[in-house]
Amino acid sequence: MSITKRGKLAGIGLQFFADPSYGADRLAEIEARLAAIPAELEKEGADLDALKTEVRNLKEERKRIVDAAETRKQILNDISSGGGTVVRTLPNQQEERKLTPDTEEYRSLWLRKLQGKExxxxxxxxxxxxNGAIAVMTANAIMSVxxxxxxxxxxxxxxxxxxxxxxxxxGTNNEAEDHTENASITAAADTLTKIQLVPAEIVKMIQVSEAAKLMSVxxxxAWLAKTLGEAIARKINSKCITALLGSAASAGTAIDTASVQALLGSVKGEITILCNRKTLYTKLLPLQDNSKSSIVRFDGGVAIVYGVEVMPDDNVPDDTVxxxxxxxxxxxxxEDVTVRQGYDIDTxxxxxxxxxxxxVKVGLASAFAKLTAGG
Known part of the structure; x- marks a missing residue:
């Protein structure tokens, strides 16, 4: 077989799919040729390099035919068992498989759909x-805000x-006890407090003109995440502060040095102080006495009172700490914020x-206390 003829066989795998009998015939030819080559090697003047190349090419061709036969058999098995869809690889199907809610492509189409674009x-x-699920990346952007x-x-x-x-x-957590060797051990009378949580919807609706369609994706x-995220955050803050103040025990009706000391001494754990900015600057900051000790200090813009961080929140009423x-x-x-869209034809x-x-609920009422000036 000449080198020119071998070169024409590069597409044997595809030809085999069109005519399976061709593959069987060709395999017989290859086996016959491989069987004849040893005799040619013994002839005087045999072109050893050419025969070596031919053997290699024949073996590669044989492998392609065998592999094609196995592939064809597997495809036929898949089809007969209802698995034919596994091998469908049309471009649009490949693209659809990629367009899941966690992909950048879905993020783009979901936002364009929300804008009313085709x-x-x-x-x-x-x-x-x-099912129109919010794009994961957009949900993450809103939750980040x-x-x-x-x-x-x-x-x-x-x-x-x-x-x-x-x-x-x-709830009640009794201390560990000393133990006398071989003495009976009685379980501590610790308690648990049961909290019932009933999540309900927090909603924020915004209405914009057709100009929204003109924005880039x-x-x-960014506009959607900022507008919705900030509004939802404000409501979450409000609900948390309401729950906290509603269960916090009163530690006094004045905001002075002694009262703040008593307040901080009445609660345990990783303590945080909460008040609004007005109270921080008009009630807590004046407690500072540079001539005696540093009661109030600022560390990177964060207020620290007696070593306890202050978290300003404008949901806390005035004159309340x-x-x-x-x-x-x-x-x-x-886990996610969702976004729904509707068109208002009237406007x-x-x-x-x-x-x-x-x-939100308070898990342990004794974990919180408050000062309310004049309260």
Whole structure:
């Protein structure tokens, strides 16, 4: 067989699929040729290099034919067993498999859908297959804004759940005891406090004109995340502060040095002070006495009172200072914020509804106390 003829056989795998009998015939030819080559090697003047190359090419060709036969057999088995869809590789199907909610491509199409822009057939199918689920990256962007504007979330205990649940918080915790060797040991009378959490929707609706369609996708996402995220964070802050102050015991009705000392001494754990900015600057800051000791100091813009960090929150009423262990504040929250969209024909505008699911309860009332001037 000449080198020219061998060169024409490069596409043997594809030819085999069109005509399976061709592969069997060709295999017989290859085996016959391989069997004849040893005799040629013994002839005087045999071109050893050419025969060596031919043997290598024949073996590679034989392997391609055998591999093609195995592939064809597997495909036929898949089809006969209902698995034919496994090998369908049309471009649009490959693209749809990539357009899942956690991909950048889905993020783009989801935001464009929210803007009211047209999607391609492939994009619309991907959106439908995902039931219009919010893009993971967009949900993360909104939640990032929520956490930035609701820093209390990072200090409290949060269970990520959108359904009603019961959570147990440590109540009475007796100290460990000395033990006399071989003496009986009685279990400590520790207690648990049961907390019922019933997450409910927190919603924020915004309404914008058709100008939203003119935004670029990144600009639209940034605007959406900021607007919805900040509003939801403010509501979460408000609910947390309301729950905390509602259970905090009164430690006094004045905000002076002695009262603040008593307040901080009445609670245990990793203590944080909460008040609004007005109270911080008009009530706590005047306690500073540089001639005696540094009661109030600032570290990187964070106020520290008697070594305890102050977390300013404008949901705390004026002339109120609370303190306690924020880990005893228990929240339940859905993992993601969702966004819904609707068109308002009366105003030719689009409405966007941000929805978070959240509930908060105080797990241990004794973990919090407060000062309320004049209260």
């Amino acid at each position: 999607l391609s057939d492939v994009e619309q199918r991907a959106y439908t297959n995902a 929520v956490r930035d504007h609701a820093p209390i979330l990072s200090r409290m205990t949060v269970i990520y759940s959108a359904v009603n649940l019961t959570y147990y918080v440590e 990144p600009a639209f996402e 609370a303190a306690g262990d924020l880990s005893k504040l228990i929240g339940a929250m859905a 030719n505008s689009t409405k966007y509804l941000g929805v978070a699911v959240f509930d």
